[in-house]
Amino acid sequence: MPDPSLPAAGPVTLVVGEALVDVVHRPDGSVTESPGGSPANVALTLGRLGRSPQLLTALGEDARGTRVADWLTASGVTVRGLRSQRTSTATAVLGSDGAAQYTFVLSARLRSDGPTAAEVLHVGSISSLLDPDAATVAAAVDAATGTALISFDPNIRPLLIPDDGADAVRERVRLLRARSAVVKASDEDVAWLHPGADPRAVARAWAEEGAALVVVTLGAGGAFAVHRGVDVEIAGVPVDVVDTVGAGDTLMGALLDGLLTLGVSGPGAADRLTALATADIAAVLRRAAAAAAVTVSRAGAEPPTRAELDAAVPSTGQGARTDG
Ligand SMILES: OC[C@H]1O[C@](O)(CO)[C@@H](O)[C@@H]1O
Numbered sequence: 001m002p003d004p005s006l007p008a009a010g011p012v013t014l015v016v017g018e019a020l021v022d023v024v025h026r027p028d029g030s031v032t033e034s035p036g037g038s039p040a041n042v043a044l045t046l047g048r049l050g051r052s053p054q055l056l057t058a059l060g061e062d063a064r065g066t067r068v069a070d071w072l073t074a075s076g077v078t079v080r081g082l083r084s085q086r087t088s089t090a091t092a093v094l095g096s097d098g099a100a101q102y103t104f105v106l107s108a109r110l111r112s113d114g115p116t117a118a119e120v121l122h123v124g125s126i127s128s129l130l131d132p133d134a135a136t137v138a139a140a141v142d143a144a145t146g147t148a149l150i151s152f153d154p155n156i157r158p159l160l161i162p163d164d165g166a167d168a169v170r171e172r173v174r175l176l177r178a179r180s181a182v183v184k185a186s187d188e189d190v191a192w193l194h195p196g197a198d199p200r201a202v203a204r205a206w207a208e209e210g211a212a213l214v215v216v217t218l219g220a221g222g223a224f225a226v227h228r229g230v231d232v233e234i235a236g237v238p239v240d241v242v243d244t245v246g247a248g249d250t251l252m253g254a255l256l257d258g259l260l261t262l263g264v265s266g267p268g269a270a271d272r273l274t275a276l277a278t279a280d281i282a283a284v285l286r287r288a289a290a291a292a293a294v295t296v297s298r299a300g301a302e303p304p305t306r307a308e309l310d311a312a313v314p315s316t317g318q319g320a321r322t323d324g
Helices: 038-048 063-074 125-129 133-144 163-179 187-193 199-208 247-261 269-275 278-296 306-312
Strands: 013-016 020-025 031-036 054-056 078-080 089-094 100-105 120-124 149-153 182-186 213-217 223-227 230-234
Touching: 013 038, 013 133, 020 063, 031 038, 031 063, 038 054, 038 063, 038 120, 038 125, 038 247, 063 078, 120 125, 120 133, 120 247, 125 133, 125 163, 133 163, 149 163, 149 247, 149 269, 182 187, 182 247, 187 199, 187 213, 199 213, 199 223, 213 247, 213 278, 223 278, 230 278, 247 278, 278 306
Parallel strands: 013 054, 013 120, 020 089, 054 078, 120 149, 149 182, 182 213
Antiparallel strands: 020 031, 089 100, 213 223, 223 230
16 A cells, blocks of 8 residues: 555656765774665655655666665665666765765766656766766756756765866866756865855855755755845754765755655746745755754665654644745
8 A cells, every 4th residue: 555644756756877885884893885876865865755756877787786776666766777787886984973985986887778858857976977977967957958857966076086077077067057956065065166165155156147946065064055045044953973874865855855845846847946935945955954864863875764754853844835
């Protein structure tokens, strides 16, 4: 029987980008493998929240690929994309504060298995910024322009970017930002993109350049957003940190879920997003921050189900007003 707490799946929601295996080294010396990849984690979050997303990704024809695909499928994600030989891995070394430093072995290549029509498209991180997958991601964004809510999270992993490749990555970020109604970045992303700049000033500038909603996450300090030229501060949610793996991805997925609830998808989505009341955006972001806090409170990228999220934010009446 379908879970009655879940919304009807609704608009076609597509995430394009890497799925991989995070090999996590913990401060106590233990090493565990868990499925990951920023876009995969966003799809997982949307799946657990009942949105039945598709994930166009690159997995290998190996045991790791099967494990990642099963993990996504079990949460309601439809896994798409042609398989490569080997699944990519990330080595995440956790500090005593739970923060992760990543190195990568990228072996799988993103290859589409068919049309990518969608009413919501989320792209980001490694595939969106680096060759050879960036071209596939850009094609999906082109295909969705005008027909979908386009969302982008650069989720930059500097260790993958050679010094002489930094300008090309910054340019890709700029181009994807220009096509996206929703842009979410971490304060670390902003620091890499605009060294020395105030993250709030950068968010305002990105919004002025055209994104309907810009969100910059500030780690334990919460998040800052700009909508309709209005600043929105979202307080950090107090939590005992186990690790931060997948926290930003969870916030991203829960943010999209909240926007879907408010009717933001399909043709005209950016205008509808702009027309929303900023108070409704703030409510969506508070709920998304609560979702991220759940992920931070447990090991690895384990976003909450809708029931878990409802329990974490019992009083967040996410208003359905769309009248600005
Ligand atoms: O995709 C790049 C990396 O980012 C994460 O998604 C965390 O945000 C990891 O699971 C992955 O290794």
